[in-house]
Amino acid sequence: MSNDLVIKALHANIEEKEILRGVNLTIRGGTIHAIMGPNGSGKSTLASVIAGHPGYEVASGEIWYKGQNILELDPDERSKLGLFLAFQYPVAVPGVSVANFLRAALNAHRSEEGKDPKETAIPMAQFRKQLREGMQALEMDEGFARRYLNEGFSGGEKKRLEILQMTMLRPTMAVMDETDSGLDIDALRIVAEGVNRLAHPDMGVLVITHYQRLLNYIKPHFVSVMMDGRIVRDAGPELALELEEKGYDWLREELTA
Numbered sequence: 001m002s003n004d005l006v007i008k009a010l011h012a013n014i015e016e017k018e019i020l021r022g023v024n025l026t027i028r029g030g031t032i033h034a035i036m037g038p039n040g041s042g043k044s045t046l047a048s049v050i051a052g053h054p055g056y057e058v059a060s061g062e063i064w065y066k067g068q069n070i071l072e073l074d075p076d077e078r079s080k081l082g083l084f085l086a087f088q089y090p091v092a093v094p095g096v097s098v099a100n101f102l103r104a105a106l107n108a109h110r111s112e113e114g115k116d117p118k119e120t121a122i123p124m125a126q127f128r129k130q131l132r133e134g135m136q137a138l139e140m141d142e143g144f145a146r147r148y149l150n151e152g153f154s155g156g157e158k159k160r161l162e163i164l165q166m167t168m169l170r171p172t173m174a175v176m177d178e179t180d181s182g183l184d185i186d187a188l189r190i191v192a193e194g195v196n197r198l199a200h201p202d203m204g205v206l207v208i209t210h211y212q213r214l215l216n217y218i219k220p221h222f223v224s225v226m227m228d229g230r231i232v233r234d235a236g237p238e239l240a241l242e243l244e245e246k247g248y249d250w251l252r253e254e255l256t257a
């Protein structure tokens, strides 16, 4: 159970406004956990706080992972601990190729305090092999690795890169906020296949989504619902279907009854 991500009484603000109002949630290691909820309920805010996004002020609460309160760690340290925070990565970096970006990310993970980075760096041949295998698994064209990071990438290509990164970094817990409403069915499939392949039992996943549709491809073990900055229900995958059928108002009414 040491690979659980445990969120305790988390309160967070954006510009003085309280958005997260006491989130309690446990993502068990090696499981796929979906958070659903109406627009504006605070799902993306939660993802950003887990990632250590600077625009969010944590007022109180804790987030425990592998024996550490990650709120005390900077984003790089969180990543090194095995957390994968998809959207934390740069939007577009002129002049940096996909391959170089991935190698830098891997080497940052492998670096050790007091050691020469050259000593811990991944040998070039090994990196190339890993990259080739990862790209083959994702049915990616070889030329993709030479392109500049995110420059002119389609939604589907960005998604592929994200999953490729995950494939190479082998995190133990991934947080994915599927905010992009522009995702076509192909991109959905890529995300889903990647997550399904890498997740259980080696990697836990917190997948945040408005779209029931995504959950037709990713089969969560647990589903939680967020409303007004709190987790209001924890259940199994059947809850996703129930919400699709009945909407959120039904749950809201049940909660106030």
Ligand SMILES: Nc1ncnc2c1ncn2[C@@H]1O[C@H](COP(=O)(O)OP(=O)(O)O)[C@@H](O)[C@H]1O
Pocket: 014, 015, 019, 037, 038, 039, 040, 041, 042, 043, 044, 045, 046
């Ligand atoms: N950068 C921001 N500045 C001010 N308010 C924000 C910002 N981002 C989000 N909010 C507000 O925080 C609340 C939660 O937003 P968000 O976490 O994006 O919800 P969700 O992802 O569930 O749709 C909303 O009321 C939204 O208007």
Ligand SMILES: [Mg+2]
Pocket: 043, 044, 045, 179
């Ligand atoms: Mg959102």
